[in-house]
Amino acid sequence: MTVVDRWRPETAAGGFTRDDEDIAFYTRVNALIHPEMVLVDLGAGRGSRFDDGSAAFRKSFCNFQGRVKHVVGLDVDPVVREHPHLDEAHVIEPGGTLPLEDSSVDIIVCEWVVEHVEHPQEFADEIHRVLKPGGWFCALTPNSYGYVGISNRIIPESVKDRLMRIVWPERPHEDVFPTYYRMNTMGSIRHAFGDDRWSHHGYTANGTPRYHGNTAIGFAMVAFVQAIMPPPMRTNLLVFSQKRDIAETASLNRKKAA
Structure with missing residues (x-):
């Protein structure tokens, strides 16, 4: 039994x-998808949430293949070609153009990727290009003001990998990529994406405590830190931003100019 099983018996x-x-x-x-959608998993990786160790419910709940029209996986790592639940997979260059037509995608899912974005505005512009009007950009990423985001920014790179092996020993080493945290606040998301082109519906939230070294005292300490943090300092950002249509954008711009 792991420390999570003891503290979270459910x-x-x-x-x-x-x-x-x-x-x-x-x-x-899941509440946003419908069968006619084209869904892009940006940063799909090898599909680790579908590994043998994953719970059956998690595998089905997070698998959109067969529940939408088409699932496209994109990643900088060629391992994306091994993802078991994609209809199409592409290896992309960091910061490069996405191999997708203009206004061809209904929803983009981006899990634990935004913290690795080096050039926020270019990233946001490319997301805007490929999404249809009314399409959704959905991202789960650490909050810069949460304990994970603060630690990642202040801990020197020379010790970060060694420390990670102590506090999160089960994390696969191949999943460690450079982090920048340049759009990991609600303010920086709104700045990169722009209120004139997007409506924003995201929020901050704590998740199951991590980085506790699989010890009871470590779990308790992290849980306590999360519990006392005010909303702006909760651990994660859950980003749900919807692309405005042309008429709506034009109307907002006219109001600004008036």
Whole structure:
């Protein structure tokens, strides 16, 4: 039994905790999809949430293949070609153009990727280009003002990897990529995406405590820190931004100019 199983005994009833950020995030994604959609998994990776160790409910809940018209996976890592639940997979260059037509996508899901974006405005512009009017950009990412975001920015790179192996020993080493945290606040999301082109419906939330070294005292300490943090300093950002149509954007611009 892991420390999470001891502190979150409800995990045995379905394979997820009461504060599982993935379940919270994908609950809203599931509420947005319909069968005629084209869905892009940006940063799809190898599909680790479908590994043998994952709970059956999680595998089905986070799998959109067969529930939407087409699922496209994009990642900088060629391992995306091994993802088991994509209709189409592409390897992309960091910061490069997405291999998608203009206004061809209904919803983009982006899990634990935004913190790795080096050039926020170019990233946001490319998301805007490929989404249809009314399309959704959905992202789960650490909050810069949460304990994870603050730690990542202040801990020197020379010790970060060694420390990660101590506080999160089960994390696969191949999943470690450079982080920038340049659009990991609600303000920076709104700045990059722009209120004239997007409506924003995201929020901050704590998730199941991590980085506790799989110890009871570590879990308790992280849980306490999360509990006392005010909303702006909660651990994660759950981003749900909808692309405005041309008429709506034009109307907002006219109001600004008036």
